[in-house]
Amino acid sequence: MALQFYDTRLRRKIPFEPLAPGTVRMYNCGPTIYDLAHIGNFRAYIFADLLRRWLDVRGFDVTQVMNITDVDDKTIRRSRNEGVSLEDVTGRYGLAFFEDIDRLNIRRATHYPRATAHIDQMVELVQALLELGHAYRAEDGSIYFRVNSFPEYGSLSGKRLADLRQGERVSDDEYESKDDVRDFALWKAWSERDGDVFWETPLGKGRPGWHIECSAMSMDHLGREFDIHTGGVDNIFPHHENEIAQSVCGAGAGFARRWMHCEFLIVEGRKMSKSLGNFFTIRDLLDQGYRPREIRYVLAATQYRSRLNFTLDGLRAARSALQRLDEFRDDWKLYPDGDPTREEVEVVERAARGFDEAMDDDLNVSGALSHLFTLVRELNAMRAEGKATAGIVPRLEQVWTRWDEALGFVLPFEEESGDGLETGHIEALVEQRNEARARKDWNRADAIREQLAEEGIELKDGPEGTVWRRR
């Protein structure tokens, strides 16, 4: 089966063919850095990461752009509430964001453009929209996009322009000067509330609207037309709908070829919210003793278009599952010499194929994992029967590495395995202990085991020998 992804606009899976063979240009809606991101946000970033990784594995040359929103209502409000500068707030939470994505083993995107560094591009786009008659300046000096000027408006979300009249909750005085409640801000004229956050531009004194940054930055870094645009389902309307309108009208091009959106997550079966006390940041979970790798596993293991039920139980289950993978890797060391058997080769190749097919089919990570775990079980069973051979290990290692490239949690993270102890030193002690055990000198053997335990090394005695692992 060929590589295919679900397209939000078409509402079905379609084969993936990039605009330029062999290269993919992708834009991901990124964080607004006004506070710590929560696990719901990270599900979206993990989704983008899984997509990017799979395209990497599939041999595409990927240019990945994720925006950083560093000026909007929320960042401004926060800086005012704290009485600090906007840069203070965005600097702090921008740093936290990168710390968190590193911890979660999310690959760095090619570019992380910031809104405040692209004011010129936004101004240009708004000017073009004004000239083309798609935008107008309202009494308050703000500039709005005229939704009526774009007949295709609503095609992504499946909303018809005429239906959008309904929810007229226009009580907010912010909207008073718009011609039509459905119109949205491209440029916000400076107001008291903005304090010292403003730019003097040909459009006047003010700041950009939220939607315009993604249009300007994606086109700046990826061109007027690119392959994939991702985000959370909540971005479909109005954010992405507005992006399309601005971009297509302003640049006269197709903008994003396809749209992919990741579902929400809920926590313990309920919507995540601060009032329910089920609101988690990455740091909250780390403080409770959960590991980044376990968080990544949970966020990745459910197919991105399904709603994910995030539970602490699930994190514990992830720990057990990951431990099973680690044990399996350790056990390769014990496979007796010999050429790979036909059966072994079949087990490995079937799993390798199954994994690829599942991932090719709209990133079905759950399906891919089932093939991975089936391989673990089958090879373990063969080993228990003395039918596993060291001859299979090179191929196994190759496949395993590919799986880690794709998922990012198959091999242990560096930070969790390395502690500076010399391998030679450990193996010498293990050797000494086994000599002691052979002499039935249990005191000596136990002393060595304890010594190693204090250094964070765990021993596992089995019929084929002793393996050690860093805890």
Add this chain to the structure above:
RNA sequence: GGCGGCGUAGCCAAGUGGCUAAGGCGAAGGUCUGCAAAACCUUUAUUCGCCGGUUCGAAUCCGGCCGCCGCCUCCA
């Protein structure tokens, strides 16, 4: 009101017309073992919210019902 989604074993979660309904966690047995710790193996849904229908054949398609949920102007 408009648009859309979901309901699969104790929990999480694939599968969306046809081999025996993936996989993980948990649980129960067993193996290994100087002790210990762990690990490994096996078993664990005659059935896919309920009721009808279409079909040679449905968890998968259609209709109805019950339950849960999302979006409808700045929330991943």
